Amino acid sequence: MDLEAKKKVLRSFTYGLYILTARDGEEYAAGTVNWVTQASFTPPLIALGVKRDSRLHELIGRTGRLALMTLAQDQKQIAQDFFKPTVREGSTLNGHPFEPSPTFGLPLLTELPYWLEAEVRHIFEGGDHSVVVAEVVEAGVRFEAKPLVMWDTGWFYGG
Numbered sequence: 001m002d003l004e005a006k007k008k009v010l011r012s013f014t015y016g017l018y019i020l021t022a023r024d025g026e027e028y029a030a031g032t033v034n035w036v037t038q039a040s041f042t043p044p045l046i047a048l049g050v051k052r053d054s055r056l057h058e059l060i061g062r063t064g065r066l067a068l069m070t071l072a073q074d075q076k077q078i079a080q081d082f083f084k085p086t087v088r089e090g091s092t093l094n095g096h097p098f099e100p101s102p103t104f105g106l107p108l109l110t111e112l113p114y115w116l117e118a119e120v121r122h123i124f125e126g127g128d129h130s131v132v133v134a135e136v137v138e139a140g141v142r143f144e145a146k147p148l149v150m151w152d153t154g155w156f157y158g159g
């Protein structure tokens, strides 16, 4: 295989940027992710690539639950704050306020425009990331905004 071409082709995919969260009791995990897509209308499924050795993977695997929020175009700094390990102080994660989601009590960052809660249906442990397929059970819109797009950030996660 032409490895340079493989990298360029995979990096040509278009991605948004999202904050993924999970929680088991007093344990919280949150991280910025881009490997996200809708995967079915009925039931409403999403598919995500989740790093095998992350806290997110551990908590999502243990609880079978996750929350996902879309970052707005002007929220690049928030994305950066969630490349780091998760620190909870009161009702903030990495310095950003959250509230519990209505169905599962998962952390929802209140600064982000769009959120959903989902219940895991399948985890395919294919490689260094697992493909997590989850069914959306609740969703909300705080305000309308254009989403933050990977290409516009100059970052890459893929290849």
Ligand SMILES: Cc1cc2nc3c(=O)[nH]c(=O)nc-3n(C[C@H](O)[C@H](O)[C@H](O)COP(=O)(O)O)c2cc1C
Residues within 6 Å of the ligand: 029, 030, 031, 032, 033, 034, 035, 036, 049, 050, 051, 052, 053, 054, 055, 056, 057, 082, 083, 084, 085, 086, 129, 155, 156, 157
């Ligand atoms: C640009 C960028 C995109 C990322 N996309 C993903 C992703 O799609 N899936 C993933 O599991 N991790 C992704 N990561 C890594 C997570 O942000 C990081 O592992 C996360 O903060 C989880 O940390 P934890 O080990 O504390 O749970 C990405 C990192 C960067 C810099």
